[in-house]
Amino acid sequence: MKVVIIGGGPAGIISAISSAKQKENKVILLEKNKTLGKKLLITGKGRCNITSSLNIEDFIKNIPGNGKFLYSAFQNFTNEDIINLIESNGLKVKEERGNRIFPVTDKAQDVLNCFIKELKKYKNIETKLGEKVEKIITYENNVKGVLLSSKEIIEADKIILATGGKSYPLTGSNGEGYKMAKELGHHIESIKGSLVPLEADKFICQNMQGLSLRNIKMEIKDIEKNKKIYEDFGELLFTHFGVSGPTILSSSAHLLRYKNIDKLLKENKIKLYIDLKPALSEEELDKRILRDFEEFKNKEFKNSLDKLLPKKMIETVIKLSKINEYKRVNEITKEERQKLVAILKKFEINIEGFRPVEEAIVTAGGISTKEINPKTMESKIIKGLYFAGEIIDVDAYTGGFNLQIAYSTGFTAGLS
Ligand SMILES: Cc1cc2nc3c(=O)[nH]c(=O)nc-3n(C[C@H](O)[C@H](O)[C@H](O)COP(=O)(O)OP(=O)(O)OC[C@H]3O[C@@H](n4cnc5c(N)ncnc54)[C@H](O)[C@@H]3O)c2cc1C
Secondary structure (H helix, E strand, C coil), rough: EEEEECCCCCHHHHHHHHHHCCCCCCEEEECCCCCCCCCCHHHHHHCCCCCCCCCCCHHHHHCEEEEHHHHHHHHHHHHHHHHHHHHHHCCCCCHHHHHHEEEHHHHHHHHHHHHHHHHHCCCCCCEECCCCCCCCECCCCCCCCEEEECEEECCCCEEECCCCCHHHHHHCCCCCCHHHHHHHHCCCCEEEEECCCCECCHHHHHHHCCCCCEEEEEEEECCCCCCCEEEEEEEEEEEEEEEHHHHHHHHHHHHHCCHHHHHHHCCCCCCEEECCCCCHHHHHHHHHHHHHHHCCCCCEEEEECCCCCHHHHHHHHHHHCCCCCEHHHHHHHHHHHHHHHHHHHHHHEEEEEEHHHHHEEEEEEEHHHEEEECCEEEECCEEEEEEEEHHECCCHHHHCCCHHHHHCCCHHHHHH
């Protein structure tokens, strides 16, 4: 059988390998970039969080976007399978906090090199780089081939569409696959960014842009219902548009699915609260501030916070506290001090919206799972057309789950 795979990301690469295991198949892997796996190289900040060590049930719990659809695919190709594939090509992996698996070398390039080595083991795989597919050709709802932008036609008995989502378009995944599938009658579930930075009160955030807070506790709340939507502990970054960093990116996957979120955002009902000193109770923090104030008692208030707060935060905290910045520290009242404690324990920022999908780690939405057979990844509309990876309407939290989705759906699509 002649198998054509569109897209040389992790999903396309693993589907080529799985197809080629059937020796009678002739596999053509088409990638429009001059190199494979461009997005893979930027995963995990260039370190590639390859997968998670969790079991399948826990994987599914970490996939809010149609996790159950992936059950068979995860059974077909597990986290152990991808680790074996990588280790058998000479790269060891290690486990870090949160069950995250990384290459011991901390280099995504090394992971990609393993994939390329594996591809080269199969003489029946031909990888064609710099080849952009424009259209999938069908006849009476059966695949027939693909049309390249060079106007060449490549015939195919089976086509695997693995063009990725719409995020970080400079890597090549710019949503072209959705268009091709739509032309063939597929329904595309609304495309949104997940694991995406958030727009927030610019008056507060721009002042502190570039500041990264570690070891903070954060909470996002719907103040209309007084309901906690997400809480986390870790890192948060201020930017020119709002907030980012691991805790914020993770929160976005929850916010995205929160009922009436767009309306609530418009009405300023979604608030971020940061506890800047989570290890201290209010009383302990008050004592800590008292100690600092004792040390700096003859200084002006604005010069008394250096030990307590990062430099970039001081001006904003002073403004919010409404304490006169020139006031002598020994003149600050108990009430004023308590206001300061309250700000540091519950630093409030209004959340205004999501950054665009192009800035997201992963795309939520995509080819409707209702139109794909979960056991084979074959389209229920076009015979011989299969889907793999982020193009499908599935998305996970951070932790290596999104890449495992790409390998497992890729492997499954290549199998049949
Ligand atoms: C900054 C960042 C960090 C991330 N970190 C992690 C992480 O550490 N762990 C994790 O699990 N996930 C991570 N992800 C998510 C992960 O990278 C994706 O989920 C994964 O790459 C999806 O794989 P894919 O093969 O489906 O799509 P992609 O990797 O997007 O590959 C699709 C390929 O198809 C090609 N293509 C598109 N259209 C055409 C066409 N018309 N013709 C030919 N080729 C085409 C593209 O050029 C591209 O190479 C991260 C994502 C980003 C943006």
